[in-house]
Amino acid sequence: MNSITLKGQTITLSEQLIKSQSLSTEDVATILGLHARKLALYEELETAEDFSLEALGRELREVEYALQRAWKFPQSAKYHRFWEAPRCACPKMDNAERYPSDLAIVNGNCPLHGEIGYE
């Protein structure tokens, strides 16, 4: 079972990538659990009070790192599509165009990333 459906959104993991990374059934379960956590955080962000957005942004970043560890990839923020998070005010097109990049473009007024940056 390499997919989960949550709130009508289905996430399917690449069979090929699971093989090439030699992932176990437990690894796959961990990854699916992290995706569930990420979707829950996205949902939480939609309605969260302003004061908790920065903490949720940090938590989301930890989930992204945990996903990279679970996939047995090196941990690197350059592969996080952080601008896709709800309430993020960082430039979406500029970041998407240069993805993956060591030079993330962060809006200083972004409630998630403005204070802490993204790396």
Ligand SMILES: [Zn+2]
């Ligand atoms: Zn942002």
